[in-house]
Amino acid sequence: MKSTTTNRPYSDPEKAARMIVEIANSVEAGQEGRIYIELINGPFLFREKGTPEEYKAGLDLAIERGWLELDRSGTFVRFTQAGSDLFA
Helix, strand or coil: CCHHHHHCCCCCHHHHHHHHHHHHHHCCCCHHHCEECHHHHHHHHHHCCCCHHHHHHHHHHHHHCCCEEECCCCCEEEECHHHHHCCC
């Protein structure tokens, strides 16, 4: 990564993951708790001005932490209990 990335708010995967989870929480989940990935990546990339790399690192960390579960199709996520507990 370039040295300028350290000045970016989402260059820290922890901050990116938390923003992704916040965005996911603001979206009305569909059938079976599905949150379509474009409803998260669009706001992260365009409203929050995150980069695709920051988005990927944040999403990976949110999944690793057990906050979100990515469907094998890659088209949607669901909150896990741990992820839901972040907003309890």
